[in-house]
Amino acid sequence: MGAGVLCTHLARQCGRLAAAWLLLFARNTLVQAGKRRSCAVPSRPAPRSGSHLREDDRVTTPASTVERGLAARARACDAASDEGLLDHPYPLDATAAEEVNPPRFIREAAKAALDRGETHYTARHGIAPLRTKLAERATRDGFPVGPEETIVTNGAAEALYVVLQTALRPGDTVFLVGPVSPQVVALATFLQLRVERLRLDQAERFPTGWDSSAGLLLVAAPSAVTGQMPAAPQLRALIDRALDAGATVVVDRSRAWCLYRDAGYGFDPSLGGRCITIGSFSTAFSMPGWRVGYVTAPGHQVSAPLELKQAMSICTSPIAQFAALAALEGADVWLAERRSFFAARRDALLRAGVPLAPADAWPAQLIDARPFGDDDIALAAQAAEARNVRVEPATRYGAELRGYLRIDLRAPRQALDAVAEFFGALAT
Secondary structure, eight states: HHHHHHHHHHHHHHHHHHHHHHHHHHHHHHHHHHHHHHHHHOOOOOOOOTTOOOGGOOOOOGGGGGGGGHHHHHHHHHHHHHHHOOOOSSOEEEESOOOOOHHHHHHHHHHHHHHTTTTTTOOTTTOOOHHHHHHHHHHHHTOOOOOOGGESSSHHHHHHHHHHHOOOTOOEEEEESSSOOOOHHHHHHHTOOOEEEEEEOGGSSSOOOOOOOEEEEEEESSSSOOOOOHHHHHHHHHHHHHHTTTTEEEEEEETTTGSSSOOOOOOHHHHHTTEEEEEEEEETTTOOGGOEEEOOOOGGHHHHHHHHHHHHHHSSSSHHHHHHHHHHHHHHHHHHEEEEEEEEHHHHHHHTTTOOOOSBBBBBEEEGGGGGGGGGGHHHHHHHHHHHHOOOOGGGOOOOTTTTTEEEETSSSHHHHHHHHHHHEEEE
């Protein structure tokens, strides 16, 4: 069996094992929750008096009340899909990535680890060389930590889960900054958290006077939805306000390796050293099936996520960990090639007249379709009808993205060409 085939097989098996562990844990959690509720049905906690967001800025969970306007738009997207408006028989899909194997040096590292017999449990928080590399990168970017404050996880999904589960209690509030994936809201709902959405410029609206367990601020830098990096002054102001209010701050850095300009964050270490960060190898290194992510946290905040991660999945697959270590050791050349590849795709779309919104990181890319109307659902349906290409209405991710469409620069070239042809026709 060739190295590439073997490593792909192992990655799939590791992903299935991780998924099985998470499914089992979630099932047991739901069973226990059901038992507790059968004894007593507690009332949902009232909003804390410290919160002073306007009602139209507030989003509460469960999901039935998660931002009524956004929920309505999401239902409209689903209805359009159910009616076939966004689901032609053989569409070109500009929202889905073509499968690309990790580079050869990552696959070879996985094979070498297998040949060495690295098939047993590792330290629960991950192999030391990988944690050291992750800590060095975080420190360089303004989030100073050591290897002992770094946990290797089964992807960013597990990282976010263990952080939310251990930092918050049912009824506590998670503040989501900017457009977010519906999966994040679903996870918060599962954990019985209240959700409030904030724009980046709403630092002054962050509640004050809370104790340290009352809330958590989650911000992606850069955003996996828009590809945009939050403006540094606003990001610092919001994080500073949240920390002063006693909230936990989590920065999702899963796309940090995907920045077009690898100039580092330049983040204030005095603030970054008080933040938790999470991240993933999936997108930057073409490793979605390998399930490797991480958590970094200040020393007093690292033990609880580690204990929960250990209870859920013991440790991340050792083969995948050594592959991730190789990814970091060979990151410079690989990431430079990827930056050039996606910049060329972006620039080709711009030359073709597609009104792309600015993006700081690949592969997510917004299209500012507002000059052609602010109904992104209708525009997506029109693209499907006219060019047989699927694009995504961006209001799935936040009401502030009304009038934008979303594509993935990893999509097949033919799909991106169809997007260019569609907007070329609109402009004439």
